Amino acid sequence: MATVNIRRDVKDTFYRYKMPRLLSKVEGKGNGIKTVIPNMSDISRSLSRPPTYPTKYFGFELGAQVNCDGKNDRYIVNGAHDAARLQQILDGFIQRYVLCPSCQNPETDLIITKTDEIIMDCKACGKRNPADNRHKLATFITRNPPPPPGKGGKKGKHAGTNTPPGSAVDEDGNPIEPVEGDEDDDDDDELTRRLNAEAAELPAESAIAAEEWSEDTSAEAVARRMQELAVKTTVLGDDDDDDDEGNKYEAFGQWLDENTKATDDDIYKKAEELGVANKHKAVQVLVQCIFDETIVQQIPKRTKLLQRFGTSEKHQRAILGGIERLVGLEYKDKLMTKVPIILKKIYDADLVEEEVILKWGEKPSKRYVDRDTSKAVKKAAETFLNWLRNAAEEETDEEDD
Structure with missing residues (x-):
């Protein structure tokens, strides 16, 4: 197999770092046309990177869906793309995620x-x-x-x-020393293996809410809010927490309610002080406290904060649980019809992955709210859930073709 220098700007034939020249094979026709990269595994082995990385990079750079089938060693980019163009894009991946910025x-x-x-x-x-x-x-x-x-x-x-x-x-x-009790569940190993390319925009509100937003922080309002949050171990879905652990989340929620204009750094520092930073339960409390009826406009501003607390599947489920409580218990009249838009926003922000959302929407659950409320929220989400299912089916059909 012909090889090229990993750094293609180096013309030295004795350059020690080589990789196979990228090969491409166009298959199908019409809307089902796709480009297979038969030697992606060999290229990735030369770069010491998983083959999914450059394949996903192609998808992002070309705005195309990709399919990574490691079991059958097939890596596909939708659409017709010649090898020279893909090799050029691969150079960008190598520059960003392979070559040392100091010594190249x-x-x-x-x-x-x-x-x-x-x-x-x-x-x-x-x-x-x-x-x-x-x-x-x-x-x-x-x-x-x-x-x-x-x-x-x-x-x-x-x-x-x-x-x-x-x-x-x-x-x-x-x-560094790990934080005690912050291990992920075993089912975190079942994290989704792939991400779909960004979806076509769903109808969304064009009006942008003002950045400044506030809430009533009187003692009565805080007490009512804390009752709605109910950040006890039973609501948070785990049975192995002691009272002291539950009180930490309650204190975190109350502090958030009393400091509605706290910066992201202030919030994370407080979570560290209470010993709940990076814990999925804190994410559920966070969602209920930092968002209100203008959540659609607030999500982009709070994405980095939520990602800072953790991105495991457990954290993603906590985000959905917090939204379920926010919509179903606090802003039912104002947000129930906006559930599809909210889900689209968190999906586009890479806060929750496709498979986690689909699994969440399969059936009502008493994990975060009562069953009737959960059923109502998931019924309101059906438009977006159907869109995700159809996108997955279309991709499966293209693979079968």
Whole structure:
């Protein structure tokens, strides 16, 4: 198989870092036309990156849906794309997520920090530099981290480090002590393997609410609000918390209600002070306190804060649970008809993935609200749920073709 230099700007034929030249094969016709990259696994092996990363990068750069079938070693980009164009786009991926910014050497490992920042650790020059954390692929990488070097099995949260799987690292990649009780459920291993390309915009409100928003913070209003939040262990869905642990979330909710204009940094600092930072239960409380009837306009402003608390499937379910309570218990008259738009907003912001939303919408649950309220919220969400199901079916049909 013909090879090219990983850095194609280097013309030296003896350059040691090589990769296979990208091959493409166009299949199908009409709306079902697609481009298969038969040697994507070989290319990714040369780059020491999972094949899903460059494939998803193609999708984002071309605005096309992709399909990553690791079991059958098939990596597909919808539409007809020639190999030269894909090779050029691959150069952009290599520059962003493979080459060391300091020495331009491809001997790098990816590190996911505690704050979900991607850092490249260079084995050649020893420096650590941030990767492009603004690109849409960055979210996909943090949610689907590569296995540590030399381990092809279960994916670790902090790929490319010598730390044990599940251990946390600081922003410089140094190991830190984990927060007790913050482990993810076993079902977090079932995180969705892929993200659909951004969907066509659903009808949404065009009016933008003013940035300044406030609530009644009188003692009576706070007491009523806390009663509605009911941040007890039974509402939060776990039975193994003691009273002290439940009181921490209640204190966090009350502080949020009393400090409605607190900055994202203030909120996170308070969560750390109470010992609830990065815990999924805190996310449910957070959603109920930082959003109101203008949630559609508020989501983009609060996306980074929610991601800072965690992005696991457990955290995503907590976001949906918080929205279920916010809509069903606090702003039923104002927000029930806007549920599809709210879900579209959190989906576009990469706060909750497709499979998590579909699983949530399968049937009513008493986990966060009473069954009747849950049924009403999920019935209101049916428009968006059907759109997601149809998009998934269309992609399956294209694969079958």
